Amino acid sequence: MAILNVNKTRNIEFLSRAGLFLTEDFLNQDLHAEILAEARLQSKERAKISRNSMSLIDDDFRKTSIVHISESKALLIKAELLSLKPTLESCFNVKLKGCQPPQILSYEVGDFFGIHIDNAGKAPDAADFLKERRVSVVIFLNDQVETPQANSYMGGTLTFYKLIKNDPRWDAFGFPLMGKANLLVAFPSDVLHEVKTVTYGERFTMVTWFV
Template structure:
């Protein structure tokens, strides 16, 4: 994924898909079809656990998107579906993100031979509580998860990929549909 060709990832808009680097700045990378299908099957293997966890009847998942975030790349707060779309009988219900890898921050305040990793190479997501009782002090919940981890959440939950400080950040995302 790190060396693969990529193109700017798009966003959904009322007029269709478009690239908007003010909203989403990352590259969607091209991987061999066989790899994409193997990863989709791995995600599909989570189907029963996700149904149980979210109390939903789910069908299959979309073809995964392989994403490479370089330093400074981000995806502003958004939901993967609107509240209206989430209530439709067919549509995205659960987002699943696999954190593949990310470079670790390196402390460089000494001689080169003394440089060490200052932070673990975790992926970060920020989730937002949009309930009416939420205040600005309590609306954000930042989480980190290590490479190899999958995090799943309702597709209508507002979340963001904060600006990447140390890149590249490599992730794979898919969506499970109503069953």
Template sequence: MFNSPFQALEWMVQQRLLLLMPNFLSEDQCQSLIGQAMQCPAGVAPVDDYGSTPSPVALRRTTLLETPTAINQQIIQPLERIKPQLQRHFDLVLNRHEMPQFLQYQPGDYFKPHTDLSDAPIYRERRLSLILCLNDHRQYQGGRLVFYLSNPDQPGRFLGVPVPPQSGLLIAFRPELLHEVVAVTNGERFTVVTWLAD
């Protein structure tokens, strides 16, 4: 189907399933955000956004850093500036965003294959998922973000497409895409996730 993961990523961009935006934030900005977020209270990241239930270990193990508005605005403001570009690429009208979630993956942490949609109202309204990489594999091993595409040559089988991590990289994708974060084996992985809705 594809000769390389890079070719698969290019195809996903051409199909308007994905958009990769390197240097969305500078490395200095990313390190500053990590430092600020690490001073915040930490809890278990829920699977849903209501915060009512801890994550089932079978699906997810991640730390949620409970960042205040002042930190969240450092993500929201630059996102607002690129919203027209996102709308053009994905052919969407995007009016609202969910509060950013600052996530810390420590050794053994993961998020198994999932999509960002469900029957809950807050999920149904999502039109675009966003992941901002705050650090890269100089600071951790494992923890790769992998998308899964249906393989037309082998019905019922999926092709894993990893995204090389890069500090400051913004990954925008359609929330129905199956994806996972493989387990971190060493160091700490920091990302920010949020969603845009119509």
């Protein structure tokens, strides 16, 4: 699919206008550094996808790992994320109960996540935890760069689809968001998105879903 080529700064502006919520420097600096350090050290397991009420690994659709983080860090992270609830409620005009346990995701070279929505849409046999997702949140933990640099990654662009409603001419266009350490993006969980293949380094994100 075609990807619109827009510069990094303007893209934040553009995606905000298209209805996404973006905020820079979301986590306090110490917590951000601690999470990233922990993400690089801890063990990981391959992330699964849900299909026909089954949870399975499908390398053709998603190659991502979930990092095991300490219980204490998970609690701190959740508290930070919950502080965002009122803002997300007014931004997306929904009443939210809370958020699902945050996950730290790692994408090594060759990893990606194909085009999907986070809340299973109208699939009748989907698990309840998927159906109840209202607002998805992604926090980038390290920088996406254009030439190799330590602690950063290349490729792995988070790309959104069908942001321009009621005009099918735009349906094939992907709207990219370059990763930037501590940038947070929130979007309705029925927005189509994907993570392109990582081509250098290791990409870390933290994700949760408000319900």
